[in-house]
Amino acid sequence: MSLIEVEGLWKTYVMGQEKVHALRGITLSIAKGEYVAIMGPSGSGKSTLMNLIGCLDTPSEGVYHLNTQSVADLSDDDLARIRNKEIGFVFQTFNLLPRATALHNVELPLIYNGTSSDARRENAIKAMEIVGLGDRMTHKPSELSGGQRQRVAIARALVNNPSIILADEPTGNLDTTTGAEIMQLMADLHRQGNTLIVVTHEYSVAQHADRIVHIIDGKVEKEEFKQSA
Helix, strand or coil: CEEEEEEEEEEEEEECCEEEEEEEEEEEEEECCCEEEEECCCCCCHHHHHHHHCCCCCCCEEEEEECCEEHHHCCHHHHHHHHHHCEEEECCCCCCCCCCCHHHHHHHHHHHCCCCHHHHHHHHHHHHHHCCCCCCCCCCHHHCCHHHHHHHHHHHHHCCCCCEEEEECCCCCCCHHHHHHHHHHHHHHHHCCCEEEEEECCHHHHCCCCEEEEEECCEEEEEEECCCC
């Protein structure tokens, strides 16, 4: 059974007198434990698709099942719980609180869901160690390199042990060497059993995945599978 199943997904925005179709009937399934890249140029609809998969937005038409449950049937509270517990988000711009320590930034999802302070700290420390930043917990974002800030963001995404990790252009603000290190970390997380979805316009990033879904003009143009060694 697929972890993610979308069928006939449309997303339409009304801009004055015009309708803009960001997604045009996308059908896609992603299995538990899969590593998928969603690739396309700017304006192709890939980030819109990620927002729908991440329950940050709702489709205009079509069906989305997450863990066999229809997302359309869920309340706002249910969707908020799913975003907090089931999905870990990694953004291009890191989205860290500048005045908080790295550890406190990682704890944030646990604060929102009411985890006790002792458990929060324990889980956040574990997540920081997983991404190799056990010695940077008390540093603030301004005291960290770009790569370290992205690792903090990845630790924050991991802290709830989510079903899915969604990464939107995770190397977009990083130099080539640091970007390669982040993609290696992503590969390590996938090997540990995480379902990983990376949205990117760069083929060098997408080719780390087992499957690349190419999106053009809001439609799936083709799918590309990694060749077995």
